[in-house]
Amino acid sequence: MFRPLLSLEKVSVMIFDKIPRIRFLEEPTPLQQLKRIESLTGHQSLWIKRDDNAPLGQGGNKVRSLEFWMGEAIAQSSDIILVAGKAVSNSCRLAAAAAAKLGIECLILHNDHEPPNLEGNLLLSHLFGASFEYIGPVDEEKRATAVRLAADRLRNQGRRPYVIGNEVTGSFGYVMGALELHQQANEKQIALKHVLMPGSMGTTEAGFLFGCALLGGPFIVHLVSVEYKVEELKERVAAIYHGIQERTELQPSAEYLKWTRFYEDYLGSGYDQPTPGSLKAIRTFGSREGLLLENTYTSKPAAALLDMASRGELPSDESACLLHTGGIPALFSQEMILK
Numbered sequence: 001m002f003r004p005l006l007s008l009e010k011v012s013v014m015i016f017d018k019i020p021r022i023r024f025l026e027e028p029t030p031l032q033q034l035k036r037i038e039s040l041t042g043h044q045s046l047w048i049k050r051d052d053n054a055p056l057g058q059g060g061n062k063v064r065s066l067e068f069w070m071g072e073a074i075a076q077s078s079d080i081i082l083v084a085g086k087a088v089s090n091s092c093r094l095a096a097a098a099a100a101k102l103g104i105e106c107l108i109l110h111n112d113h114e115p116p117n118l119e120g121n122l123l124l125s126h127l128f129g130a131s132f133e134y135i136g137p138v139d140e141e142k143r144a145t146a147v148r149l150a151a152d153r154l155r156n157q158g159r160r161p162y163v164i165g166n167e168v169t170g171s172f173g174y175v176m177g178a179l180e181l182h183q184q185a186n187e188k189q190i191a192l193k194h195v196l197m198p199g200s201m202g203t204t205e206a207g208f209l210f211g212c213a214l215l216g217g218p219f220i221v222h223l224v225s226v227e228y229k230v231e232e233l234k235e236r237v238a239a240i241y242h243g244i245q246e247r248t249e250l251q252p253s254a255e256y257l258k259w260t261r262f263y264e265d266y267l268g269s270g271y272d273q274p275t276p277g278s279l280k281a282i283r284t285f286g287s288r289e290g291l292l293l294e295n296t297y298t299s300k301p302a303a304a305l306l307d308m309a310s311r312g313e314l315p316s317d318e319s320a321c322l323l324h325t326g327g328i329p330a331l332f333s334q335e336m337i338l339k
């Protein structure tokens with residue numbers, strides 16, 4: 001069994017002495033074996049880490065980030081949080097749920113036209129009691145300006161807004177996530193060697209890699225891009241990784257690239273665009289394991305797991321785990337899966 005450099009408890013103390021956190025996860029999310037996918041692929045040890053099961057607002061990776069974003073909001077005595085994203089955004093839904101749980105307001109700026117129907121994440125954000133502004137389908141820069149203006153407007157009204165989204169703050173969730181997975185695998189006596197996850201904005205990925213670095217690099221981490229070309233994904237991850245080093249004043253090895261693999265082979269024609277492999281992965285996980293994946297984030301790393309396990313690129317005696325980052329409510333606005 002791999003001996004970690006640092007324990008979960010030790011890292012918690014090192015990081016959280018300085019950085020505020022509100023706990024939404026009281027215990028580890030489940031780590032489950034994919035027995036029928038093992039028999040399909042001929043692999044001996046395939047696992048899934050069920051962060052889609054995190055116990056807030058229908059779960060997902062942003063629950064871990066929100067422990068730190070909301071920690072900062074509360075530490076700053078904020079009385080309203082601001083969050084921005086598309087109408088299908090998982091982050092907006094989970095921010096609304098976190099605000100509801102803590103009894104503070106949530107204003108969501110959707111960079112979309114107001115959709116005719118309330119469905120998926122948008123429906124849930126309404127149930128969590130958020131308020132909404134639709135700023136039209138603008139780019140990221142214009143969206144950031146709209147958020148700044150909304151925050152100024154609220155401050156002028158005597159409110160204390162907190163803007164959700166700082167990537168370094170959000171990444172702390174997966175520093176802890178990596179340690180949690182490592183400890184959990186050891187407790188179950190799984191010699192976990194490979195971890196696969198979606199590669200997107202870099203927040204989850206950089207935090208996880210930093211957690212792995214604190215442990216001394218126990219895993220090979222496979223980042224399967226669902227959004228950017230590999231070069232851009234690498235740059236995003238590196239920028240956040242260095243931001244974590246600065247904020248925590250911890251300097252684990254910057255050599256994480258030695259045990260990180262980046263892929264764009266499963267991306268197809270881009271973000272949100274299904275591929276034959278991703279559609280097959282959704283159906284395979286559904287029909288063989290009773291597990292839901294959605295199109296945008298989880299189906300492509302799942303396609304990579306199926307493909308690499310079947311071809312022996314993940315050697316059949318080396319345990320591998322897919323990080324399920326959630327997003328299931330978005331499935332209810334993804335009718336393209338059936339086409």
Ligand SMILES: Cc1ncc(COP(=O)(O)O)c(C=O)c1O
Nearest residue numbers: 090200201202203204297325327
């Ligand atoms: C379900 C899901 N998985 C993965 C991601 C990507 O996470 P990150 O932005 O940390 O790369 C997101 C981002 O919103 C998400 O909603």
